[in-house]
Amino acid sequence: MGFEYYRLGRELGAALAEAGFTVMTGGGPGVMEAANRGAQEAGGHSVGCNIRLPLEQHPNPYLDRVLTFDYFFVRKVMLVKYSSGFIFLPGGFGTMDELFETLTLIQTGKLHAFPCIALGRAFWRPLLDVALERLYEVGTVSPGEVELALVDTPAEAVELIAATCGPPLAQRAGQGV
Secondary structure, eight states, rough: OOHHHHHHHHHHHHHHHHOOOOOEEOOSHHHHHHHHHHHHTOOEEEEEEEEEOOOSSOOOOOOOOEESSSHHHHHHHHHHTTSOOOEEOOOHHHHHHHHHHHHHHTTTSSOOOEEEEEEEEHHHHHHHHHHHHHHHTTTTOOOOSOOOHHHHHHHHHHHHHEEEEEEHHHHHHHOOO
């Protein structure tokens, strides 16, 4: 994972924390660590849903709270259950699995008003263009059926999350909601 993506994750974590959101990641290294680090450095809350693997994935050092799971599917359920939306940074097969599972939950009506944002247009655009073109072509997905916003900056991602979800719970509590 390149330094560019680590920097992007760290900036995103800080921007979310500054906006009052808790940052929850898979709790591992790379961009997950970067987002957790950015949140902590900005004075926010940082949570990791770590997965127990035989040879890798130890919790990163920037977590206020760690939950450890034996199975990926349980971790995904917890990430979705306790999140207001997802911001996907460039990643590997695990990230792709989480992205497509979340879009499936939206497509099937299991998630409502759950923003999905892909940060880093240059990384995501080629993959999504090919995948969506093929799915539209064969009729398994209709244009507009699911929304995945593509953005280039953490500020754009946070703005979309806030616009869809409203202010974080901590801010809403102070407003008497």
